[in-house]
Amino acid sequence: MLESSKADRALSYRIGGVMLFSAAAATVAAFGFQYIGGYEPCPLCLMQRYAYYAAIPMLFIAMALASEQPKLAGFIYLLVAVAFLANAGIGTYHAGAEWKFWPGPSTCSGEAGIPASAADLLKDMNNRVVRCDEASWRMFGLSFAGWNVLISLGLFALGLRAAAVSARGS
Numbered sequence: 001m002l003e004s005s006k007a008d009r010a011l012s013y014r015i016g017g018v019m020l021f022s023a024a025a026a027t028v029a030a031f032g033f034q035y036i037g038g039y040e041p042c043p044l045c046l047m048q049r050y051a052y053y054a055a056i057p058m059l060f061i062a063m064a065l066a067s068e069q070p071k072l073a074g075f076i077y078l079l080v081a082v083a084f085l086a087n088a089g090i091g092t093y094h095a096g097a098e099w100k101f102w103p104g105p106s107t108c109s110g111e112a113g114i115p116a117s118a119a120d121l122l123k124d125m126n127n128r129v130v131r132c133d134e135a136s137w138r139m140f141g142l143s144f145a146g147w148n149v150l151i152s153l154g155l156f157a158l159g160l161r162a163a164a165v166s167a168r169g170s
Helices: 002-035 043-048 048-063 070-098 118-126 144-169
Strands: none
Touching: 002 043, 002 048, 002 070, 002 144, 043 048, 043 070, 043 144, 048 070, 070 144
16 A cells, blocks of 8 residues: 555656646747747737746646645645636637637727827827737647647646546545
8 A cells, every 4th residue: 555655656756747848838938939929929828828927836836746645736736726726717718719619808809999199099009919819820720728728638648647646545
């Protein structure tokens, strides 16, 4: 029983490491597309980064706790999994707006009203709105939002697995 518990703790640590590496790689890729590739993120794109920003330090903590506090590590893995499930939901909404399945948020869909004055018109011309309802890039038919959904669902599944293994290893 003790060997099984030790193996489960090691497995949850390894799964956490895969999650941490994947979340960090996705974040670095997003910054690369933004700062090197010139793809400006829309407000929904920026919102989809929140799960990654929260998950990276949480995964460090969970991995540190995996051998000594497996139940707490499992709880943290579960929180990270839920964050990525929510992120997949946001990404699905974003991708659906890009495919015109439903309207995107009015704050970034380019639906501006008529300016009240010439000064307002000039001010609006200087503000570059990055639209949430138009995909700026696609690979294999998926936009950034679509790829985020797949990555987030994979991290969700890994988080559930790490949580289950941690609970079993305590």
